[in-house]
Amino acid sequence: MLRSARKQQLKETIYAKAMQLFVEKGFDRVTVDEITSACGVAKGTFYNYFPKKEMVLLYMGESQMERVAGHLEALSRLPVIRQRIETLFAELAKQAAAQPELLRVSMSEMVRSSALLGEEMETIKRFEKAIIPLLNEAKASGQMQRGHSSELAAVMLVGLYFQTLMRFASGYYADEEQMQTSLLAQLQLAWQGIGGEE
Amino acid sequence: MLRSARKQQLKETIYAKAMQLFVEKGFDRVTVDEITSACGVAKGTFYNYFPKKEMVLLYMGESQMERVAGHLEALSRLPVIRQRIETLFAELAKQAAAQPELLRVSMSEMVRSSALLGEEMETIKRFEKAIIPLLNEAKASGQMQRGHSSELAAVMLVGLYFQTLMRFASGYYADEEQMQTSLLAQLQLAWQGIGGEE
DNA sequence: GTCATAAAATGACTGCGGTCATTTTTTTGT
DNA sequence: ACAAAAAAATGACCGCAGTCATTTTATGAC
Numbered sequence: 001m002l003r004s005a006r007k008q009q010l011k012e013t014i015y016a017k018a019m020q021l022f023v024e025k026g027f028d029r030v031t032v033d034e035i036t037s038a039c040g041v042a043k044g045t046f047y048n049y050f051p052k053k054e055m056v057l058l059y060m061g062e063s064q065m066e067r068v069a070g071h072l073e074a075l076s077r078l079p080v081i082r083q084r085i086e087t088l089f090a091e092l093a094k095q096a097a098a099q100p101e102l103l104r105v106s107m108s109e110m111v112r113s114s115a116l117l118g119e120e121m122e123t124i125k126r127f128e129k130a131i132i133p134l135l136n137e138a139k140a141s142g143q144m145q146r147g148h149s150s151e152l153a154a155v156m157l158v159g160l161y162f163q164t165l166m167r168f169a170s171g172y173y174a175d176e177e178q179m180q181t182s183l184l185a186q187l188q189l190a191w192q193g194i195g196g197e198e
Numbered sequence: 199m200l201r202s203a204r205k206q207q208l209k210e211t212i213y214a215k216a217m218q219l220f221v222e223k224g225f226d227r228v229t230v231d232e233i234t235s236a237c238g239v240a241k242g243t244f245y246n247y248f249p250k251k252e253m254v255l256l257y258m259g260e261s262q263m264e265r266v267a268g269h270l271e272a273l274s275r276l277p278v279i280r281q282r283i284e285t286l287f288a289e290l291a292k293q294a295a296a297q298p299e300l301l302r303v304s305m306s307e308m309v310r311s312s313a314l315l316g317e318e319m320e321t322i323k324r325f326e327k328a329i330i331p332l333l334n335e336a337k338a339s340g341q342m343q344r345g346h347s348s349e350l351a352a353v354m355l356v357g358l359y360f361q362t363l364m365r366f367a368s369g370y371y372a373d374e375e376q377m378q379t380s381l382l383a384q385l386q387l388a389w390q391g392i393g394g395e396e
Numbered sequence: 397g398t399c400a401t402a403a404a405a406t407g408a409c410t411g412c413g414g415t416c417a418t419t420t421t422t423t424t425g426t
Numbered sequence: 427a428c429a430a431a432a433a434a435a436t437g438a439c440c441g442c443a444g445t446c447a448t449t450t451t452a453t454g455a456c
Contacts, residue, residue: 108310159361193391
């Protein structure tokens with residue numbers, strides 16, 4: 001029953017070829033037949049590794065999110081927590097924005113299939129979990145109000161990030177720079193708060 | 199060339215029948231053939247009114263958003279602006295949450311097709327525009343910091359709302375009540391701000 | 397009323413995503 | 427080394443979304 005890891009790397013091959021074709025021709029213009037032919041396997045094989053065509057994109061999203069921890073490691077020297085988050089988000093957004101069509105389909109599919117497939121939301125939850133320690137650190141050093149929940153703040157910040165990406169994917173922003181500007185401004189506003197004196 | 203408005207109400211008929219079937223059987227279990235047969239027209243006719251099956255849902259979203267102004271009118275007696283927004287969002291979320299599957303497909307399609315079809319983002323922008331006057335009013339009465347942009351705050355608040363709906367649609371929250379609780383808490387956090395002393 | 401023109405309806409057809417019973421390959425037990 | 431059992435590959439097949447050339451219906455000029 002020990003599955004030969006060599007065979008499971010066929011998944012990587014399919015993934016890589018599929019992504020290459022998606023970038024070259026656009027998601028909708030690439031058929032599953034095309035992907036499998038390019039890999040020298042039959043169509044059905046694709047579905048042994050990805051339950052839906054769109055699942056290739058979620059697989060991409062996962063691996064992207066797995067690098068969050070690494071990014072935060074690299075940013076740990078920054079004393080201002082808010083700046084670490086700003087930089088992390090800006091970096092992730094930059095990567096995602098490089099392929100707007102894939103971003104759009106990924107975002108769309110993230111919503112559509114997560115409830116069915118169950119596990120997709122885990123990606124976002126992991127993202128949130130990764131920044132909760134940052135917020136705790138911020139609280140400890142007086143950079144965040146003690147009274148607020150780190151978990152809630154994480155939900156808000158991550159939500160803000162995804163929401164901005166969605167807008168970008170949907171053509172709300174004219175270009176990536178506008179999105180980055182808006183993202184930064186929103187983060188700062190979230191940090192300061194909208195409210196005035198009581 | 200004056201199109202008889204009577205004919206265009208066929209669109210309403212198709213829309214109504216489609217929604218009824220979607221609610222009864224679920225979006226994916228309803229075929230376009232089924233919808234058109236139930237309306238006594240041929241399949242192709244459907245595509246004279248809606249370019250894609252999913253477009254029926256966006257049409258629904260539009261009419262929902264058109265009622266925002268009415269809601270705000272009814273809430274204008276509340277002196278605390280923040281509460282008006284909280285109540286508005288809670289009300290809208292309640293309606294949307296009543297049909298989770300339709301919400302999921304709508305949200306998904308909102309992202310996926312808006313850039314192609316161009317006009318969908320207008321719905322969200324109109325939503326934002328509707329609450330900007332509220333924020334200006336809040337500024338005037340000292341309930342919001344003068345230095346902040348109403349437009350930016352509107353983007354953040356509306357984004358927060360949609361993001362929470364998306365999470366709900368994706369199964370992030372166990373039930374509607376949890377979503378409402380989280381939505382409210384996030385709005386309050388956004389109002390107060392995450393940050394501590396400088 | 398009649399004809400010309402444009403709008404709307406039609407349904408046979410196409411293409412692709414996804415399924416599944418069958419076949420091929422790999423693993424395990426002895 | 428061989429057979430039995432498990433895992434993986436296969437591709438013919440199906441269902442439905444979406445298209446489009448053709449037909450039907452409405453409009454309007456005279």
